Amino acid sequence: MKRETFRYRGDMDLDGFLREMERVGALGAGRLGRAARILEKMWSSDDVTVLLTVAGPAVAGGLGELFERLIREGLVDAVITSGANVVHDALDALGGIHVCLGERNVDGYGRVHDTHIPTEAFEKFEHFMREVLSDLSGRVSCRELLWEMGKRLESGFLRAAADEGVPIYSPGILDSMVGLHVWIHSQDHDFHLDLVDDMHHLADLVFEAEELGAIILGGSVPKHFAMGAAMLRGGLDYAVQITMDRPETGSLSGAPLEEGKSWEKVREDAEVATIVGDYLIIFPLLASGVMQRLGIV
Amino acid sequence: MKRETFRYRGDMDLDGFLREMERVGALGAGRLGRAARILEKMWSSDDVTVLLTVAGPAVAGGLGELFERLIREGLVDAVITSGANVVHDALDALGGIHVCLGERNVDGYGRVHDTHIPTEAFEKFEHFMREVLSDLSGRVSCRELLWEMGKRLESGFLRAAADEGVPIYSPGILDSMVGLHVWIHSQDHDFHLDLVDDMHHLADLVFEAEELGAIILGGSVPKHFAMGAAMLRGGLDYAVQITMDRPETGSLSGAPLEEGKSWEKVREDAEVATIVGDYLIIFPLLASGVMQRLGIV
Amino acid sequence: MKRETFRYRGDMDLDGFLREMERVGALGAGRLGRAARILEKMWSSDDVTVLLTVAGPAVAGGLGELFERLIREGLVDAVITSGANVVHDALDALGGIHVCLGERNVDGYGRVHDTHIPTEAFEKFEHFMREVLSDLSGRVSCRELLWEMGKRLESGFLRAAADEGVPIYSPGILDSMVGLHVWIHSQDHDFHLDLVDDMHHLADLVFEAEELGAIILGGSVPKHFAMGAAMLRGGLDYAVQITMDRPETGSLSGAPLEEGKSWEKVREDAEVATIVGDYLIIFPLLASGVMQRLGIV
C-alpha cells in the first residue's frame, strides 16, 4: 500500500481527519486510521458485542461523559474498569469537583498529576456509599453494586449503565475507595461482594455474542479480564487498543494484540490495531470521529 | 551534593556497584543508589513491615526464586501480586516449563513477548487447581487459597509463603487462570472466594506495623491495593518503586511517590525513590546488592 | 481551574476538538488545549518569528505536505530538521515512493518500522544529488544546498522553502544520505559545506525577531540547535513541543520546557506546553485545528 502525505483541508471534521490518517497509512497515522476503520465495523454491526476496558485516570481526565454517551447510544455492551474510575464518576456526579492546580501537591486536595480533588469530596462519597450499601445485603455482584450506585447519581457513566442495563465490571475494585467502604460495611453487615458472579455474567455475554470486539484503553486488570473472557469463545474478532506501555517488558498491558493470538484471546483472523499514545487525547478523537462517520449527532 | 563520576573496579560486587551509583548521585545512578539505601533501611530494621507489590511478568521473567528467597529470609512480610504471577509460579513448580523462542507466536505455546509456555502445561495446572479447590469449601480468602496452592507445590514463592505464613494477596486474581478455575469450581460447589477478607488481614498487618515500607514493582492493582492500605495508618514510611510508566498520563502506575503524599498514602517525611527501568533487570540487581550489603550469603 | 468533561458533538471540527480539550483542561487534554492556544498566538501575530524543529521520521510518516503548506502560508520562518527528513522529502518529490509493507524487512526495500522505500529510489536520489552538487562550488551553507535541492524538485517542503526563501537548517545533516553524497563529492571537488554559516544566519533571524516561538517535534539536534540560538536573545517567548521522550533520563529531547528557563533558552514568562505523544498523530491534529481557527482554507 502506497504511503500518502497528509493534506490539510479547512473543512475537515474529526471523521475527515481519521480518513486522512488512514489514507496516509504509515506509522502512527496508519495505526490510527486502521483503528478507526475497525471501530467503525464494531459499531456499525448489530452482531458485534463490544467490551470497553478502561484502566488509568479516564474519568479524572474528563472522559466520563463520553463513556456515558457511548452507553446511551448502545455502542458498548459492557464496561470493565478500575475502581478509581468508578469513584471519580461518582465524585463528578455528586458535585462536579475536579480542579487543575498544576503538578504539585496542594493542601486539602488529592492529586492526579495536574488535577486535584478536594478531600472533602470524599466525605460526600463516604456518605453516599453508606446509603448505597445500607440498601444492599447478602451476596451482591459488582455490577449490581455499581448499578445501585448509578441509580442514585444524576449523571455519569454509572447512571447511564444503570439506566440502560449495561453491566460495569470492576474485578480489581477492592483497591479503591469503593473497596474501602465495602470492607468497612461488610465488617458488621451481611454484605458480601461477589466478584465471581460477574464472571458468570460476562461469560454468558461472551458466549451469546455473534462476534466480539474490545476497545482497550490502558491495560491492567480490565484488559486481562476481557481477554480472559474472550478465550471462552476462541478470542476477540475485533480489537482496538490505545496504550503508552511498551511490549518489551512483557506485561500484558503493553502486549501487542498479535501476542493474544497465541493464547486464543484474539482470533487468528481478527482485525486489530494498537495506537501508541495517551488515550485521554486519542480516544475522544477516535470515538468522536467514528461517531461522526456513523451520523450520530 | 556534588555529582561524582562512576569509577570501575575489578573487584566490584553488586553492593559495591550500588554504592558507586549512590556516590555518583545524579540522574539514574542517583535514583538507584538512593533506592538501595532506602531498601537497606527497610531490611535492616525489625520495625519495618515490608510489602512487596508485583505487577507484570515477574515470574515469567525469572524472578520467582528471588521472591522465594526474600520470603524465606524474612525480608518481605506480605506480597501483593497479580494472578498471572501466581499462575506462572505454580507452572514453574509443576514442571519448570518456560522456554524462550523469540518474539513470535509458536504453535502449541502461549507467549509472553519472547518467552513461551506450552499450552499442555495449563492442563497440568487445571488438574492441580481442581485438587486444591476440592479440598476447600465455604468462604476462603485469597491468601488461604494461595497458601493451599503453595503447600502442594515443591518450590516457588507460593510454597515459601505457605511455609513461612507470609500472606500473598491478589486482589485482581479473577483476571487470571486461577480466577477461571475458581469461577468454574464455584458454579457447582460451595466455594466462595472472599477477597474482602484479605483487606481485614492486610489492615491488621498495617495497623500493627511500627513502620511501613513498600517495594513496588510495576504499578496496577497491587500498587493501588498497598497504597490504599497504607492510608489507614497515614501512609508509607519507606518506598522504592521501579516502573516504566510515566507520570504525565496520570495513571497511579506511573505516579511519583511524592504524589502519594497528597492522598496520605505516603507520609510527608517518608523516604522514597523511583527508578525508571525494567524491573526484570533492576530489581535482581537492587535486591541482590542490598542483600550482599546485609551479609546474606 | 475546574476540570470539565469532554462532550461529543456531531458537527465538531478539529478546532472544535482542540477547544473542547482546552475546556476539559486536565492531563493530556489540558496540555493539548493549551498547546493549541499557544500555537494560535504564535501564528496570529506578525511579531512572532516561528522556528519549526523536526527530528524523527516526519516525512516518511507523511507530514511533508503539511510542512510545505506551513511554509507557503508563512506560518514558519525557519525549519531545523534532520538529514533524513530532507532525504525523504526529495525521495517523495522524485517519485513518490514510500510503501507500507508491515513491520518486517522486505528484500529490495529500506525500512522505517512499517514503511518501506525501494533501494532503487536511492539511485535516483544519488543522480539528483550529483546534479545539485555539480552546480555548486566553494563554501556553501546548508540552507543554500537545501534551497538548491528544492529548486529542482517539483513538490515537497524543500521546494516550498526555496520558493519562499525560508531557510532550512540541518546541523546534523552529515549523518544522512545527503552527508554521504556531500562527502563523496567534496573528495574531488572544490565544495565545502559550511554549517557554521547557518549559525550566523539563524543568529540574525533570532536577533531581529520581536518575539520568538518554536514548534518542537521530537528532540535531538534540531531542538538543541533552536534552543541554543534562542539563548542569544534570552530565550523563547512561546514553545510547543510534542515528544515521546521522558524527562527522567536527563536528555534534552525529553526535557520539560521549564528546564530550559534555567539555561535562558526559554524566558521566565514564556508560554509553553509539552504534549506527550506521537507527533505523527498529534501534530497534524494540532496544526490543522489551529489553521481552522485562523480561517485558513
Next chain:
Amino acid sequence: MKRETFRYRGDMDLDGFLREMERVGALGAGRLGRAARILEKMWSSDDVTVLLTVAGPAVAGGLGELFERLIREGLVDAVITSGANVVHDALDALGGIHVCLGERNVDGYGRVHDTHIPTEAFEKFEHFMREVLSDLSGRVSCRELLWEMGKRLESGFLRAAADEGVPIYSPGILDSMVGLHVWIHSQDHDFHLDLVDDMHHLADLVFEAEELGAIILGGSVPKHFAMGAAMLRGGLDYAVQITMDRPETGSLSGAPLEEGKSWEKVREDAEVATIVGDYLIIFPLLASGVMQRLGIV
C-alpha cells in the same frame, strides 16, 4: 532455550550477575545477558573495531570517567557523541562542578533534570575555548579540535582520546556551547570547522576494520552517523544498544537493530542485542561486568 530463574549468591560480582541474567534468558534478563556476551566478543577480539556512540547526558550523569577508562584500555576505537557530552567532559576537567539539587530550577545554575551546573563554569569554559581556538587555524576537523581540547585538560575522556589518538567525532556539535564558540571565533578568524573531513577519517577506519562493532547509548545523530558509516562495508558485525526510545514512532533512535539489516547498516548474520532501559544505570553495569569477565582490574 529453557528459561531459568534468577538465583541470588552472596559472592556475586557484576560479571556473575550478567551471567545469571544470561542463564535466565527471558525478557529483560535475556537481553542483558546476550548483550554482555556480544560485548565480550567485541572486546576480546583484536579484529573488531569498536565504535562507541553516545547521545544524551552521559557525562552529566557520571559516565565520563568510564569512557576515559574504555579509551585507555583500548576497548573503543572511536567515539561518536553529542556536543553536550564534550562540553560536560571539559567542564568536569576544568573544575569538577556538577551538583545535584533536585528537580527544580535554581538561580545561578543550568539544570539537567536533577543535576545542576553553575553558570560561572561556562565562563571558564569560554576562556578555555578561546585559548584552544586561538591555537588553531584554517580547516580543522572535529576530531582535531577535540584532541586539541583534550590535550589541555587534565582528565576526562577528551584527554584520554588525545593521549591515545582515539578519534572523537561529533557531527552535530554545532548545537552545543562548542558550536557557539566556534561560530563566534570563526566570525573574525581564519578558522573553519570541517566536519566532512571526519567522514573521510571514519570511512578509512571502517574500511580497514576486519570486523565492526558498535556500542550504542541513546540514538540520535551519533547512532545515525555510525550506522551510516557501517553501510560502507555492508554493515555492523556486532552491536549492542541501550535505549528508552520505542520503535513504533519510527525514529532511528528507537529502531531495533534488525531494522538496520534492511539498510545494510547491520549484516544479515550480525550479533545484536537491544536493552530497554536508562543507560546511565545499564551501561556501567554492563561494561563493568564484561571488564571483570576479561580480567581487567
